[in-house]
Amino acid sequence: MSLESNKIFAAVLVAGITAMLGGFVAEVMIHPHELETDVVSIEGAPEEGAAAGPAGPEPILHLIATADIAKGEKLSKACASCHNFQKGDPAKIGPTLWDTVGHKKGGHAGFAYSEGMTAKGGTWTYADLNKFLWKPKAFVPGTKMSFIGLKKPEDRAAIIAWLRTLEDSPPPMPSQGEIDAEAKELAPPAEAAADAAAVPAEGEKPAEAPNGH
Numbered sequence: 224m225s226l227e228s229n230k231i232f233a234a235v236l237v238a239g240i241t242a243m244l245g246g247f248v249a250e251v252m253i254h255p256h257e258l259e260t261d262v263v264s265i266e267g268a269p270e271e272g273a274a275a276g277p278a279g280p281e282p283i284l285h286l287i288a289t290a291d292i293a294k295g296e297k298l299s300k301a302c303a304s305c306h307n308f309q310k311g312d313p314a315k316i317g318p319t320l321w322d323t324v325g326h327k328k329g330g331h332a333g334f335a336y337s338e339g340m341t342a343k344g345g346t347w348t349y350a351d352l353n354k355f356l357w358k359p360k361a362f363v364p365g366t367k368m369s370f371i372g373l374k375k376p377e378d379r380a381a382i383i384a385w386l387r388t389l390e391d392s393p394p395p396m397p398s399q400g401e402i403d404a405e406a407k408e409l410a411p412p413a414e415a416a417a418d419a420a421a422v423p424a425e426g427e428k429p430a431e432a433p434n435g436h
């Protein structure tokens with residue numbers, strides 16, 4: 224081979240390698256970005272429920288009157304992919320949550336609720352919202368609301384306190400009677416642990432009180 228054709232061959236080779244590297248670099252540069260966005264959007268959703276919590280929702284009615292409404296509004300970002308909140312807003316994946324607290328369950332006109340929600344009946348009392356938002360599928364079997372739930376009692380109190388403001392005439396705060404009834408129904412962790420110790424069946428460790436209450 225002449226020196227000339229060697230040079231041409233080398234040039235072609237270098238061009239080829241450069242092109243391959245270029246492609247490789249492009250791959251490397253594009254993929255981390257795809258990953259980055261995925262990780263962020265996945266993180267947003269299950270964050271609240273990621274930590275293992277107690278076996279049932281804690282009572283929260285006593286927290287609602289003094290709950291942080293601004294925090295509740297911030298927390299509603301976790302709901303906003305599926306819910307609008309303001310009067311006259313259209314439904315999204317879920318119904319618009321204006322006029323919810325104290326109103327009929329599954330009662331927003333123009334939304335096709337699940338059978339589970341339709342069958343549930345009654346109104347959205349504070350106590351029921353606490354249970355539903357703790358773990359929607361546990362409180363309304365068959366619900367279409369695919370949301371893991373808010374595991375922190377203060378978070379549920381804050382968002383319910385904020386939801387309460389979303390209507391023309393917000394309902395009264397929980398009464399002492401309602402607060403007492405809820406506290407009795409949802410025995411605090413200490414009592415629950417004592418009960419569990421008396422009947423050591425379900426495979427959960429009764430000795431360690433969850434959550435450090």
Ligand code: HEC
Pocket residue numbers: 298299301302303304305306316317318320323327328329330331335336337338339340356363365366367368369370373382
């Ligand atoms: C992935 C979508 C999704 C997310 C996220 C979500 N919801 Fe829902 N939600 C729904 C759907 C769908 C329904 C209707 C449930 C049914 O018909 O069973 C619903 C129903 C409800 C209801 C009952 C409304 C009524 O008219 O009876 C309340 C209250 C509610 N959601 C509150 C919330 C709150 C508060 C959050 C955030 C903490 C939230 N949801 C997050 C989809 C969602």
